[in-house]
Amino acid sequence: MLVTGVAFATIAGGAQAADFKFAGPLDAYTLDPHAVSNTLIFAVLSNVYEPLVRRGPDLSLQPALATAWSQVDDTTWEFTLRQGVKFSNGDDFKADDVVFSFTRAKAGGVKANLASIASIEKVDDYKIRLKTVTTDPILPNEIVNWLIMDKKWAEANGAVQPGSANNTTETFANRNTNGTGPYVIKERDPGVKTVFAANPSWWDKRSGNVDNATFFVIPNPSTRVSALISGEVDMIDGLPPQDADRVGKTDGLRVQAGPDLRTIYLQPDVARDNLIYGSEKDKNPFRDVRVRQAMQLSIDPVAIQKRIMRNFSVPDGLPIASEVNGFDPATGEPVKLDLDKAKELMKEAGYEKGFAVTLDCTNDRFMNDEATCIAIAGSLAKIGIKVEPRAQATSRWATQINPPEYNTSLALLGYSPATYDAQLFLTSIAATRDPKSGLGAFNIGGYSNPDVDRLIGEIAKEKDQEKRKGLIQQALKIIKTDVAFIPLHQLNILWGVKNNITVVQPADLAYPLRYFTVK
CATH class of the missing domain: 3.40.190.10 (Periplasmic binding protein-like II)
Known part of the structure; x- marks a missing residue:
């Protein structure tokens, strides 16, 4: 059975306190x-x-x-x-x-x-x-x-x-x-498990009945699905799309699917003068917008949606989700595959023979991340960019690419703004890096455009919501023209859940245990 959208927990007074066990791919x-x-x-x-x-x-x-x-x-x-x-x-x-x-x-x-x-x-x-x-x-x-x-x-x-x-x-x-x-x-x-117990002195009241919850870290997708089917856990996060049909047809289980604010995108390093992980030791091809345009034109997010994500994703032309304030459907239209144009741009930029680069990605952070990484490598190979996927556990990956080192030449990233507003994306990821203010702290590729920075400043102080939204859309249009980010898709949240469990599945990927009910 497939359930879509957000499920809201409701519980009658006097419900029995319950234990709840759930699992996810990483800690x-x-x-x-x-x-x-x-x-x-x-x-x-x-x-x-x-x-x-x-x-x-x-x-x-x-x-x-x-x-x-x-x-x-x-x-x-x-x-x-x-x-x-x-x-x-x-x-x-x-x-x-x-x-x-x-x-x-x-x-x-x-x-x-x-x-x-x-x-x-x-x-x-x-x-x-x-x-x-x-x-x-x-x-x-x-x-x-x-x-x-x-x-x-x-x-x-x-x-x-x-x-x-x-x-x-x-x-x-x-x-x-x-x-x-x-x-x-x-x-x-x-890396193994975290055990939660209800806080008896909490000032508020839980609408759910979970008194004790154990979160197990099960990185292997097949093992995670097996734990759900065998009854070892009541719910799993990160249900692989290829297993959704199997779980949905298992007695007592359902698939809980809903929109995820997280968008997945590539970000090349445009700050350095050379590739620290690549063949070009005296120059940086990513600083040429034609190379970035060629990369975008060589990747088909619709093919990734169908073949890898099993339709549990939505191709996106912007690095923010459609539910985020400031999203413009016209600017957010995905760029269509055009290999001939991509090859022409590579030739114009002087990279007809291509170059090599390492793509840093995770293998346990979001749905089919490693498979997506490998698919991107195959797409970029068609225009001469020889990509070596380096898929790592999130803990190691984050240590490498996060500030202050930004130790990558090309990274596969995901972002979900908790504000449901594009300003947070702009200030933390698209703004020019400024360690003093914190602006651009997670701008992994070092993108910088003074026009975008100016608009970010105007957005921050504009009270008129329509004008503010227009300023956001201007900034996002510039970012798309610059190909500062190469968007792939917006994910679905995919949970496998026992039918006796009522959950809330927020689009910001939280696990609000206070709303969960075990019947």
């Missing part, structure tokens, strides 16, 4: 909420830590650690904090924790998410003010993944500074948690 490689802006890490940690503003099951904004907020002037937002909240170790939650978490996050890998915030001010124990660099009309949307830590706990355990985005800096917070959320982590075996 959150750190438990530090400020180390890196990573979808899976947020998916795991959002059960333990909380932001000021969260998303509900319908993806609307809801009060969390803040009960109210307002924009008091063009550059000032005021947040009233929730009283009576405790961290799982018993410490009281107050404004000092928010101020501390701001300073800590701004020093870590999530600083691009807070790039529009200039400063924070404590008004009293339960009120803070955020000053923005310029007018920012969507600030609440931008902070849903800014998770709040306990200042006292961090200081006591030597975790005042965040871990590094590439996971080479170890702190107490990498392996231990102390949040205000609906669950605590009571057992952790990195």
